[in-house]
Amino acid sequence: MSAGIIPAGETCAPSATHAIGDDAAAAIASTLKALSDPLRLRMLSAIATDARGESCVCDLAELADVSQPTVSHHLKVLRDTGVVTSERRGTWVWYRIAPALRPAVTTLLDSFAPAAVAPIRAEHAALENVDDALTRLAETLIQDYPQLDGSLVATIVRESYTSLTRSARVRNHLLALTEGFARQRLADITRDRTRGQPQVLFVCVANAGRSQLAAALVDQRSGGAVVARSAGSTPAAEIHPHVQPFIDELIPNDDEPRFPKPLTDHAVRAADVVITMGCGDVCPIIPGVRYEDWTVGDPALASTEGVAAIRDDIARRVDALLATLTPTR
Template sequence: MSIQEAEQTTTEACSPVATHAIGLEAASSVAATLKALSDPLRLRMLSAIASDPRGESCVCDLAELADVSQPTVSHHLKVLKDVDVLTSERRGTWVWYRINPNRRGAVTALLDSFAPATVSVPGEDAAVDDGLRPDFDARVTRLAEELAAEVPALDSDVVLSIVRESYTSLARSARVTSALVPLTERFARQRLSDLTRDRDASVPQVLFVCVANAGRSQLAAALVNKLAGGKVVARSAGSSPADVIHPHVRSLLAEIEGDAAGQRFPKPLTDDAVRAADVVVTMGCGDVCPIIPGVRYDDWAVGDPALASRDGVEAIRDDIAARVRTLVDDLLSLTPSHQEQP
């Protein structure tokens, strides 16, 4: 091949195409924000503020996160304020910080999704790449046949579709494929139960929804089920479920439910769950729930356990517990007949 032919080939192979890269101004703004966040102490302070059940944190609380001077803490907080991640308000001697409402979605994504994805969880096996996952088709099909026999009210093809959908949605975030079929069975059973629920003959049902279904919503469901003693049933789901429950939350769930806590796992939100619920409680996930007539919707502004300290998560649990007691009392007072059911 001549030099001229080689140059022509190279030119054809490298023909420019339209680019959809982020604009320079936007890239500069994002880079400045990421640079401000690229400090471990700043991220810890951001997490502490985001997970504070009060919705804000005092500078005196944030100073406890590290053995540094007060001016150093103030410097780091100013950096986060300069990029509009935080806002502040002085009250007397102390300054209080909260997440800028316009940046809350970005902060939630950072703490709920990006951060857990970069931190390995001790004791968990790494997920197998999608292309290397074993073929569970036969086991999933057999599971669908078993469940279809238990729910004769539903067509077997409907059951098979639900089981396959359940498996696929859980597989997207699974770390270990060996547990997929048992998890699929539990998730599919719940969905089938939601599909066949008779509202008139059932106790009230509450669905808690957050982003990752790895913290707040799991705690709320566990607390309802314990407090109500079967007179109210609680479910939980996530708009973008994580692969595992937050470690601090797992330990609190064990205190609430004992061995039964080991059966909990993050689950995706489904229309079936929303339709089956009498009350849907959203917790920092925005407008992700479909609006179903006859379903009551509440929104709880509670702290986020993502990357929070053990003490922080316990404070969030206490906040949720107080709200749960009010909700359960409200539901039972509105439906006195349910109090007589086991």
């Protein structure tokens, strides 16, 4: 039967009542149309990733070899749609992302940028006999965590595998990544927050840039005195390629592979401090857990110099955080 043709004698019951209204659709379409120009998108990403939280028009004019009136036109389009706000200070005008739209802008850049700029990798075939491999992994972890019910451990192993398959690019590493993620989740479940080292959880949407940098900085600057975790509500396929070198520089001999991980309630419950990275992510509110929000630049489309500035900004915040967690440090 051809699509869209209703058989004789049958009626079509409208089922699209969940669609957004005409006015909302028109407003969103207008905004997306305004963002469809490559230079405007570059300007938007420059503003969003600026460690100062705003960009001067003189900085934005350097993004392309165009006239000043052209730069002003593109910035006016962004301002008229409400995506950015502007403020004149002396000779120059400064632009920042409208606070209410920052989560949407961050999600847009985080979600589309990796697919556009990351090198394409050939996916390897999925594991053969996945069920057997996961069963063997569960049996190993059941022995390592005898205090937990075996069925719970097995469930966490399979849930971890399923979560990672949604985003992982390289299939032949999935079992190793699953083991690392499952072990982290089991350690979170069994952690006694009244004992041991302080634990910090950094959260951002994609867990591919800011939160990964923050966790690496805690590892490096605390010398292992504080445990750092990171996660995201919608983890990316990999750490941003231009962020990974900075992490490798901070932790040159890292034994544990770092990769974007899904956010879990157990990770929040196990943390002493949960820090969102100014990207609009929301965490469960757990009594006894301290919450902070760090508004820092987004390295999704930042230059090498931009990522370095973001790293330095996070480093200053990490030092202040560690002073509260390790007073004798």
